[in-house]
Amino acid sequence: MNTSGGEITVHDKHVDYSGAKMGMWLFLFTELIFFGGMFLLYAVYRSSFPEEFYSTSAELHRTIGAVNTVVLITSSLTMACSITAVKKGDTRLSALFQLLTILFALTFLVVKYFEWEAKIGHGIYPGSEALTAQGQGKIIFYSLYFVMTGIHGVHVLAGIAVISVTMAMTLKNRINKGDYIRLENTGLYWHFVDIIWVYLFPLLYLIG
Amino acid sequence: MNSGQPAEAPQSFYYNTGKYRGVLSWVLSTDHKRIGILYLLSVGAFFLTGVTLGLLMRLELIAPGKTVVNASTYDSLFTLHGIIMIFFFIIPGIPASLGNFFLPLMIGARDVAFPRLNLLSWWFYIVAGFLALATVVMPGGPPDVGWTFYPPYSIRTTTSVSLAAFAAFVVGFSSILTGLNFITTIHRLRAPGMGWLRMPLFPWALYATSWVQVLATPVLAITVLLLILERSFGVGFFDPVKGGDPLMFQHLFWIYSHPAVYIMILPAMGIISEVIPVFSRKAVFGYKAIVISTMAIGVVGYLVWGHHMFTTGMSEEAQLVFSLITFIVAVPSGIKVFNWVSTMYRGSIVMAPPMLFSLAFIFLFSIGGLTGLVNASVAANVHIHDTYFIVAHFHYVMFGGTGFAFFAGLHYWFPKMFGRIYNVRAALIACVVMFIGFNLLYFPLFILGWNGMPRRYYDYLPLYQPLNVLSTIGSWVLAAGILVVVINLVRGAFRGDPAGSNPWDGTTLEWQVPTPPPAENFDVIPEITHGPYHREGKAQ
Amino acid sequence: MTQEKETATHTVSYRANLFVWLALLILTAVTVMVAGIDLGRQGILVNLLIASVKAGLIVFIFMHMKYESPLLKLMLLMTLGTLTVIIMMTFLDTLYR
Ligand code: HEM
Numbered sequence: 001m002n003t004s005g006g007e008i009t010v011h012d013k014h015v016d017y018s019g020a021k022m023g024m025w026l027f028l029f030t031e032l033i034f035f036g037g038m039f040l041l042y043a044v045y046r047s048s049f050p051e052e053f054y055s056t057s058a059e060l061h062r063t064i065g066a067v068n069t070v071v072l073i074t075s076s077l078t079m080a081c082s083i084t085a086v087k088k089g090d091t092r093l094s095a096l097f098q099l100l101t102i103l104f105a106l107t108f109l110v111v112k113y114f115e116w117e118a119k120i121g122h123g124i125y126p127g128s129e130a131l132t133a134q135g136q137g138k139i140i141f142y143s144l145y146f147v148m149t150g151i152h153g154v155h156v157l158a159g160i161a162v163i164s165v166t167m168a169m170t171l172k173n174r175i176n177k178g179d180y181i182r183l184e185n186t187g188l189y190w191h192f193v194d195i196i197w198v199y200l201f202p203l204l205y206l207i208g
Numbered sequence: 209m210n211s212g213q214p215a216e217a218p219q220s221f222y223y224n225t226g227k228y229r230g231v232l233s234w235v236l237s238t239d240h241k242r243i244g245i246l247y248l249l250s251v252g253a254f255f256l257t258g259v260t261l262g263l264l265m266r267l268e269l270i271a272p273g274k275t276v277v278n279a280s281t282y283d284s285l286f287t288l289h290g291i292i293m294i295f296f297f298i299i300p301g302i303p304a305s306l307g308n309f310f311l312p313l314m315i316g317a318r319d320v321a322f323p324r325l326n327l328l329s330w331w332f333y334i335v336a337g338f339l340a341l342a343t344v345v346m347p348g349g350p351p352d353v354g355w356t357f358y359p360p361y362s363i364r365t366t367t368s369v370s371l372a373a374f375a376a377f378v379v380g381f382s383s384i385l386t387g388l389n390f391i392t393t394i395h396r397l398r399a400p401g402m403g404w405l406r407m408p409l410f411p412w413a414l415y416a417t418s419w420v421q422v423l424a425t426p427v428l429a430i431t432v433l434l435l436i437l438e439r440s441f442g443v444g445f446f447d448p449v450k451g452g453d454p455l456m457f458q459h460l461f462w463i464y465s466h467p468a469v470y471i472m473i474l475p476a477m478g479i480i481s482e483v484i485p486v487f488s489r490k491a492v493f494g495y496k497a498i499v500i501s502t503m504a505i506g507v508v509g510y511l512v513w514g515h516h517m518f519t520t521g522m523s524e525e526a527q528l529v530f531s532l533i534t535f536i537v538a539v540p541s542g543i544k545v546f547n548w549v550s551t552m553y554r555g556s557i558v559m560a561p562p563m564l565f566s567l568a569f570i571f572l573f574s575i576g577g578l579t580g581l582v583n584a585s586v587a588a589n590v591h592i593h594d595t596y597f598i599v600a601h602f603h604y605v606m607f608g609g610t611g612f613a614f615f616a617g618l619h620y621w622f623p624k625m626f627g628r629i630y631n632v633r634a635a636l637i638a639c640v641v642m643f644i645g646f647n648l649l650y651f652p653l654f655i656l657g658w659n660g661m662p663r664r665y666y667d668y669l670p671l672y673q674p675l676n677v678l679s680t681i682g683s684w685v686l687a688a689g690i691l692v693v694v695i696n697l698v699r700g701a702f703r704g705d706p707a708g709s710n711p712w713d714g715t716t717l718e719w720q721v722p723t724p725p726p727a728e729n730f731d732v733i734p735e736i737t738h739g740p741y742h743r744e745g746k747a748q
Numbered sequence: 749m750t751q752e753k754e755t756a757t758h759t760v761s762y763r764a765n766l767f768v769w770l771a772l773l774i775l776t777a778v779t780v781m782v783a784g785i786d787l788g789r790q791g792i793l794v795n796l797l798i799a800s801v802k803a804g805l806i807v808f809i810f811m812h813m814k815y816e817s818p819l820l821k822l823m824l825l826m827t828l829g830t831l832t833v834i835i836m837m838t839f840l841d842t843l844y845r
Contacts, residue, residue, distance in 0.1 A: 018817075019321045019396040025820060026388035029827040030426040036831045037430035037460055041445055043835060044456060044842050046792075062780070069776050077769040080760065080810045087759040127442030136451025143443040143450075147434070184812075191810045195803045201776075202795035206783035395819070423830050459838050510830065511837060523844035529837070 017181055024185040028192050031155075035196055038148050042203060045140045052137020058208030060145070061115065065205035068111050069197065075104030076194040079163075079187050082170075089177040091170050098167040098183075101190065105160050112153055116146075145204055152200060155193045162186050220627065224727035238323035239727060244309030245625065246330055248618075251305050252694075254296040254337065259690060261289040266649070266683040272670050282666035283352035284367070288344070290355025291372060295379045296337055298610055299468060302475035303421075304329070304386050306617045307414050309625060311390060313718035313725060314408050316399025316734050321392035325385050332382035339375035343368040354664060356461060359446040359454045363438050370439050373432040380425045380432075383471075387421030390414050399717070401736035405499070408716045408740035409492065412499050413478025416506035420467045420474070424510065428464035431457065455520055462513035470509035472606055473573075474502060476613030477544055480566050483620050484548050486714045487563035488555025491741040494547045501540030508537045518589045527586050534584035541577055545570060560712065561635035565616035568643045572608025576601060579654065594664070597657025600650045608646060615639070615693065622697065623707030627724040630700030634692060642689030648682025716740050758815040768809045775802050 046053045082097030119142075123130035126143050166186045169175045175183045221241050225233035234242055265285050268275050277285065308326065312319055320326050343350045346368040353362040353369055357376075362369050394415050398407065435457070437443050444450030446457040485492040492498065514522060514530030548570060557563065579601045582588050592598060623629045652675035657663075661672050668676065710719040717740075721729060779798040783791065808814040813821065 016321065016396055019392050021816075022395060022820065022823075023322055023325075023388055023392045025823065026391055026422055027384075029823070030384050030388070030422055032426075032827055033423055033831060034426035034430050036834070037427050037434075037463075040460070040835050040838060041434075041456060044453070044838065045445075045451075047839075047842065048453075049451065062783070066776065066780050070773065073769065073772045073776065076772075076806060076810055077765055080765045080768075081762060084760055084762055084765060125441075126437075126444065132442075132450070139444050139450045140452065143445060147437060147443055147445075151433075188811055191806050195806050198802045198806070199796075199799050202779055202783070202792070202799050206779065206795050207792050208783075423827060427834075453842075455841075459841070463834055463838075511833065514837070514841065517841075521845070522841040525844045526837075526841035529840055 020181045020185065021188075024188050028188060031192060035151075038144070038151070039199070039203075042144055042148070045137075045144065046207075049137030049140060052135055053141050054208055056138050056141040056208075057205065060205050060208075061118075062205050062208075064111060064115055065201050068108050069201045071104050071108045071111070072194050072197050075101045075108070076191050078104065079190045083180065083184055083187050086170065086175060086177065086180045086183055091173060091176055094175075094183070095167050095170040098163050098170065102160055102163050102167070105156055105163070109153060109156055109160075112149065116149075148200055148204070152193070152196055155196070159186075159190050159193050162189065219722065219726040220724040221727040222627075222724060236327070238319070238327050240308050240312050240319050240323065240326060241625075241725060241727075243326050243330055244305055244307075247300065247308055247333070248305035248625075250330075250334060250337065251297055251301050254292050255301075256690075256694070258289055258292040258297055259687065261285050261292070263683055263687055265289065266680045268666055269668070269676050270680040271676075272668055272673060274666070277666065279666050280349075280352060283664070284344075284350040286664055287351045287354055287372075288340075291340055291351075291376070293606075294355055294468070295376055296333075296340065298472045298606055299383060300333060300379075300386070301472075301610065301614050302479065302617065303390070303414055303417055303471075304333070304382075306479070306614075306621060307390065307410075307475060308386075310621060310718050311393060311411055311414055312397070313624075313721065313729055314411050314716055315394065315397065315402060316717050316730060316736065317393060317397035318729050318733075320389050321396055322389050325389055329382045329385035329389070332378055332385065336375045336377075336379035336382065339371055339378065343371050343375075346371060356465070357432065357435060357457075358461075359435065359438070359457050360448065362435060363447055370436045373435050377429055377432050377436075380429045383421050384425045387418040387425070390418040391422065394418075399733050399736050405496070406736055406739050409481035409495070409498055409502075410475070410478040412502055413474045413481070416502045417471050417474045417478075420471050420506050420510070424464045424467035424471070427460055428468075431460040431464065434460075455517065455522065458517050458520060459513070462516045466513035466516065467510050469605070470505055472610045473541075474505060476569070476573075476610040477502065477541075479613045479617035479620070480548060480569055481544070482714075482716065483562045483566045483616055484551050485741050486620075486712050487558045487560055487566075488552045489558070489713070489743070490551055490555040491739070491743060492547065493550035493553075494543075495739065495741070497543055498547050501543045504540040505537060508533060508540070512537055515584055515589070518586050519593045531584055531586050535581065538577060538581055538584075545574060558712075559636075560619075561630075561632060561639060562616045562620035562712070564636055564639045565612050565619060568639060569609060569612040569616060572604055572612060572643075572646065576604030576606075576609055579604065592657055594662055595657035596653040596661045596663055599663050600653035600657060603650045603653075608650070612642075615642075618697070620712065621718070622700065623711045624709075624718060624723055624725070626701045626704070627707060628700055628702075628704030629707040629711060630696045630704050634696045638689050638692035638696060640689075641692065642686055645682050645684070645686030645689050649679050649686050650682070652676070652679045652682075715743060758812065760809060760812065764809060768805050771805055772802055 078097045078100040082094045082101065085091075085094035085097055119125065124142055125131065126146055131139055131142055163186055166175060166183050170183065221239055224239075226237055226239070228236050234246055237243065264277065265282065268277050268282055308320070348366050348368040351365075351367045351369045351372040353365060353367070357369065357373060394407075394411060434443070434445055438446055442450075445452045446454050448454060481492060481498055512530055512534045514526050515534045518527055518531075579597070583592065583598065583601060619630070619635055656672055656675050659672070661668055707723055709721070709723040712719070717734065718725075720734070775798050779795055782794050782798070807824075813824065
């Protein structure tokens, strides 16, 4: 241990399953509070502009929102299944489920992209002239819409990146029946992203 | 840096460079002790930078009118001073440097739970530090909005507010990583037999602090992020023209920043709770009361942010509740002061530098805390809001409190960290000089504020001059004290006499390992059989 | 290393996953339908309630919270409590201003 230049290895190799999970949950708590700040703004501004929120929400495309909800929920299913698979020792199946998750996530983003595109095409985006000309409640609603879905979208993107890594690791058998905490933690993150959307969907699309 | 290696203890972590050599063996190390020292050096550098800016401001204020800097430079000075002192000195100060080094040692662990995240946290800190300093050379010039970033001005000004806000965002990540690392470490890695009530008080304080870091810092992250989006895309959340509410920014900002003052003070209280029993040669009085009040401060401290907004036109109901809770949060702090004093009662007090700094802490923190109660009552607050009374109050709490506790901790653990001891006489003298300078610098500000001198101006009415001169002279005395401390410690690290493994006769675990500690801390993880301040049966 | 309980490593079956998924789909359909009928101010409350049931399902089954230690459950509760209190205390200002 005290050979000079010797590597400090003991604690790096030391894998504490419960500790790793606790760390991940703590991280999710910070994410929750982070989004919580936006939900707080939403709540306060909705109570100041109830009518405008009501009418502006109706301008969003409800069906598209619903479709995206189904897509994301399904991606949560495939993510959960990939963990079930790896725990049962079937790493190939697990990797396949992860691939499906990534595909659903991409679908979500593509749909989101077209949705934004349509709004922006109509000149509606934060700071745009068309929007600034509208009433205050409308400006705030659309700002919330773009910021909340935007930051959520960034989280989806990050999820895709992380799941790609775990998928590669699963294929190389570095995530396996005996050591799957990284996949499990990735799953936790992914489900969290799903939960945020579960709230965003009614708050943005369904209050009209 | 390597010459800091003491002659003895070849198994010390200074010799265990890991797989890298030279500087890389530090900046890429995952050893909590090396990261702790990295943090110590970087936090110290930022502290000295901040002090320099503070001295400049005081120099400007030696006479009314323009003395050395003009109005807009002064605005940048207090902004940078505030940002540096808050985000880069006082928040990470104790937990990330001393906490990193000593938390694992004190609970009998080989390292923190996530050593690599620990290193990442330091890197975030450094990157954020450079971003903050980079604002000085940016086209727009350094920010001039105060460390609080209040809109609407912060939306409109053309100075590099976005970059400074982004720096706060990044350093927030660093803080969060430290917090979640410590919580997991304390839950998972305590030595066998160390039940919760056998844990020393500094780890307890870090535990409470870490929770506040984890649950409050994300609010800062989203707040400054929204500010950046506001500036770049005009989203309008805080812009009254677009229906936004600037007060919502203040709410969000203080939802983080008030708990943040407990991130600053809790670890400081933890240090004092370690130092006082050791130098009174007694077990701490009311261990459980200190633990409970630590947690209580963490919880209640979360609920008082509104007292920063009494004069903004917030609802009277809110004023009432926030004022009441603010009074309540003073109770657990008072309990602690009581415990420390009772610990000293009939103890055989050894007046070593850590003890002297701790006594200074109790005195200065009490002034800071009691004037906080003046601020907490709404009526008085209206009178002193945004005056130098507030400036004096928070310097007493943050600098007189946390700053002095940081020095107490540094002088206490220094021998363990570096294997050598500084000149004790010089340290004692420096402490006295700092104490005198501190009071000369800040006490007049209470009077000035009470008489109506507003903060954040480079100018003032001539009638305020005498006390301002006194204050500026105090700043030089204080600076001299700080200088002696720095020289003494740096000299001590390289040339001081070798310190034994337990120079202060401490009872907690970190004193039972060799000095400086070996890379793995403990050859054999100790089995804990009694409380942390147990004296008679000191087995090891 | 400590006295604390290790997390259970329970495996959630494919069937359970599938059931949760079906429940989530049905709840999504319900929430859209509820939005169709005009409930006025109560509409958003019903929608939030449904969203919370969905979130609960995800947390408990997909995220295995059901099988985790009481400690982790307590931590989650604490975080949710913190968020609730922050929101409520902010409304103390904005609602009565
Ligand atoms: C020698 C040491 C120091 C000196 C001379 C000094 C001096 C000052 C002065 C003159 C101001 C500006 C008052 C105004 O115009 O409103 C100020 C503001 C401030 N100081 Fe210090 N200070 C020192 C140390 C510290 C320390 C250690 C901390 C924190 C731990 C700190 C935190 C702050 C903060 C947060 C502000 C408010 C900035 C703002 O208004 O945005 N200072 N200080």
